[in-house]
Amino acid sequence: MVLAPDSDPISWSVHTRAPPGETPEERTSLGSSMKSRRRRGAMRLIDELRRERERTKKEAKGVVKVLLLGQSESGKSTTLKTWRAVIQLNLLKSVITILDALQAEQDGESSSSNPFATPTIPGSSTSTGYANTVGPSTSRSRSGSLSQQPFRSLGASSGSSLRQAADAFAATPPSSSRSRNNSTSNSKMPPPPPLPILSGKHQLLKLRLAPLRSVETDLRRRLGAGAEEDYGIGRDAGVLGDVTNNGNGSVPLRRKATKEFTVRRVKDALDSGIGANGYGGASSNGHGYGNANGKRREEDVDEATEVIASCADDIRELWGDEVVRSILKRRRIRLEDGGGFFLDDVDRIASRTYAPSSDDVVRARLRTLGVQEYRIKNMTSHLLNFGNDWLLYDVGGSRTGRHAWIPYFEGVNAIIFLAPLSCFDERLLEDPHINRLEDSFLLWKTGLLILFMNKCDLLKRKLRKGRQSERTYLPSYGDRPNDMGTVGPIPERQVQGLCAGSNTQATHRSAYYYATSVTDTKTTAMTLVAVKDIILREHLKNADFV
Ligand SMILES: Nc1nc2c(ncn2[C@@H]2O[C@H](COP(=O)(O)OP(=O)(O)OP(=O)(O)O)[C@@H](O)[C@H]2O)c(=O)[nH]1
Ligand SMILES: [Mg+2]
16 A cells, blocks of 8 residues: 555554455455454554554653753752662761771871872862862863863853753763873971871771671662672773872872762662662562562561661761771761761661651762653642653763763753752862862753752851862852852852853853752752743743754
């Protein structure tokens, strides 16, 4: 059958028409009735396909697609996360970080060789824990080369489409191809403080807490085989940061691989039995614990909980110990500033009856790999009434995973971009030469729509604690006072400048920005209400995205 070029290939009328040349006699004959039956079967199938197509079309019309973007640890998943077992893992990770630091101290390792400490600049006495404190500002120009650039000189977007933006993200050259320029001078460094002394008590704590290492390994394995990515392995193994200043002089910085918990899909983790409602009950995935009926897994995980609970006193002792604290400080490990910090909640979390609160869930850290899709049916709560189905895509933000964003730019209604403001003194874990704040704004300025300037609470805390002035990390900050009133509005003005700049280009785009702390769920809900209104109002019908 030849169809007219404009024929609908699954049009009912086209397919129900009798074949050309069929006589009435034929139609009544047996052969003809077989043909008719076949034809009726085909008609039913076509009808079904047509209905399916209509349904899909209708669904697509009603669905609002939102893409969450931002560098790693910017807070994307925290806006969505609904599961909790990771909290135990977060707690164990902190404990193990401390145990490693004690071991390194005992072995006489230089503080610069620990995986969590990061390059600091002359005069800076502290740095973040898991994350990565940053030295003098470096940023990438549009051509991809690294240059010492003040924050405010990023310039306006050239009005590129999101497709171009996606390509730009993907085109990021590996850091190894760029020049390194973070060598720092140590001439003005004060003499190092005397080394803290480890006692028998610390040895004992190390010994008694040692079983937590295998508990951590087992729990992590249960999140899924291969569900862990080592930053620094592969591209930059062992050589992240060539030279740094550890307070005692410039020394080569060899970083060990830094591990984070990751999941490809939250659902996989939930299916594996580690979910908000507790462990067990799921069928075996063949890894680590578990058998076909999930019973052994439940017992084993209970055993893990049991071990953690039995270590509660020792964990508390370890975290409360002054010598330990001074070692962490000297090694520039600031666990409390990193995601997934639960050491202050040991009593509650390291217990046999621990049930996570929603606050625990938003504070938990679990790195996303790839892209996770969430379909939210008619999103409604006492605060939010979205009135549509929403499809949210939460992407992994690390540099190596940004190429995975590309397909999601197609047909998306809105993009919410999260930029963690508190990271002005941190570097990308994937590339310690890049300031995290600058990386965020470079990403955002390529043409995105809604910006969450996130982690404001942490920014306030850092400033209150008298962290080095922003100027130290971002030269463009100049001599302005280092307080929230001054620092706070700067990123906003920066963003306004970028928007104004890009709007003079051929492509006009709307931009909205919000100062957020997405761990504060109540305020975030209010922000989401405002964002929802924007998205629906504009519905991006006039958005010239692709
Ligand atoms: N204090 C504070 N912590 C936050 C805020 N937003 C996120 N966090 C914490 O920061 C950590 C990282 O947040 P995630 O949501 O996992 O980051 P992400 O952007 O999804 O990171 P990737 O999955 O690696 O791309 C988590 O432990 C969060 O609890 C915030 O506004 N304030
Ligand atoms: Mg995430």
